Amino acid sequence: MQVTAKTGNLVAIKSVTDEDDLMITTTSGVTIRTAVNEMRVMGRNTQGVKVIRLGDNDEIADVTVVKIAEEDTLEIETEA
Numbered sequence: 001m002q003v004t005a006k007t008g009n010l011v012a013i014k015s016v017t018d019e020d021d022l023m024i025t026t027t028s029g030v031t032i033r034t035a036v037n038e039m040r041v042m043g044r045n046t047q048g049v050k051v052i053r054l055g056d057n058d059e060i061a062d063v064t065v066v067k068i069a070e071e072d073t074l075e076i077e078t079e080a
Contacts, residue, residue: 012063021066024052027059033066 003009016022018037025031032052039049054060 011060014063014065016065019068021068022051023062023064023066024060025062025064026052026054027061028055028057030058 014022016036020036021033022036022039023031023033030052034051039051052060
């Protein structure tokens, strides 16, 4: 990993599949959940994907992989 002023520090690396969601929580209490299959696929020489913007005094508190159960997928599809 090449860490630069533009990319910032590496916070977490997680092994995921297209069926997973990624949940990120900040120290200020903001939590986002995003589907992995909605993220751009990156090549080997890229600088990564920005998933969340942080405030000046905010930091990442936790990064979690959320496994989606089949029932959750059916529920989301029925609600839409």
